[in-house]
Amino acid sequence: MRSRRYGLLVSVLLASLLLLTVQTRGGGTGGASDVVAALMTPVQGLLVKIHRGAVGIWTTYTDWKGVRSENAVLRAEAEGLRVQGLQRAETEQENVRLRRLLDLRERLPLSALAGEVVGRESGGWVRAITVNRGRGSGVAQQTPVIVPEGLVGRVVQVRPGASVVQLINDPASTVGAIVQRTRTPGLVEGDAGGGVRFKFMARDGAQVAPGDLIVTSGLGSLFPKGLPVGRVVAIEDKGSALFHFAVVAPAADFPRVEEVLLLTGQTTQDIAALFRVDG
């Protein structure tokens, strides 16, 4: 057993040495090694191809994974930039609004307080906004509230740090007004549908027409004279009725009002000219 084992070893060693000797003597290994190489080469080529394929698949997978994570990062980045853009646009718009408000306040011949809308009530029963100015800021009941476009409403409730402003389209709101062009007097009222109408006596309003600007009358010294309220959109002619109604498009865009001026002072001056009224 042992001799066989060592016999094998010796044979193998001799075979190896023979191969080496043949080569060093310049004879080469001849056809035998060529045959082995010829047999091995295609197998090597195949293995390399398989390996390359596997590496290719792996690389594609890692690339895909990389692209996926990169995509997620880029998406988050794009989202962040979009939010930043929106914030910037928002700030710019706010800036424009505040500038207009400040501009109006400087032009007004009475003291005014800027306030920010912090709440809204528009369920239909009541139409009001809450402003972050209250008793502490010197706000009183019935204080007129305006925006650069015109009248918003009046303060109906004063709290320590906030005030509730009844909008002019509130069903319970009534504002003394006139048609600027014809000087027809009447009352601006809110209706249940959220609209605003101008109620005037039929005998005085023959010339009231769509497009006419309605401004506060200044009577009763609650609202200064000349605050734009809205424009006449249509006339509801009730024939022989005592009062006629004009449908009014409010000057202020109530759902979009964000900053307001609370007119804490008083003036007898007609301030209509201070407002930029389009149309």
Place this chain on the structure above:
Amino acid sequence: MRFLLLLSTVGGSVAQSSVVPTLSIGGIAPDVPLILTVLVALRRGPEVGCVVGFFAGFLQDVAGGGLIGVQALTKALAGFAMGLLVGRFWVASPLVQVPGLVLLTVAEGLTRFFLLQFFHYPVSLGGLMMHVVLPQALYNGFVGAACVLFAEGVEAARKHGWV
């Protein structure tokens, strides 16, 4: 079983010249045919280890384009020597097998170096040991450990009838 041995011998040698180079770290790749020879010798004894080592080395010589017979001789010796250790030392434990593989790689490297001295191999032993033999021995140790663990796992699975 013989077919499996032949397949792994040829496959290991061919892989060594095609796939394994991509696993190289700092220019050093594991010697898969040597690892294979050692593992076969550990399980099948010196004769099979010797023959497998011879053929694996021979194929490596052919594929590598060097002197044909050098690795055939050194690997045949390595397989034989490893096979002889079975029964004399407790070589069933991976804790013996892996350091054994490292030492055998060094021994095989030294043998190859001394053999190549007859053919005026122009590299110093120090440089060869530092840059080739020792790093490859370590690499072989790691790969061998993985192979041993894999083989143990397969054997355990077979025992439990999972495979």
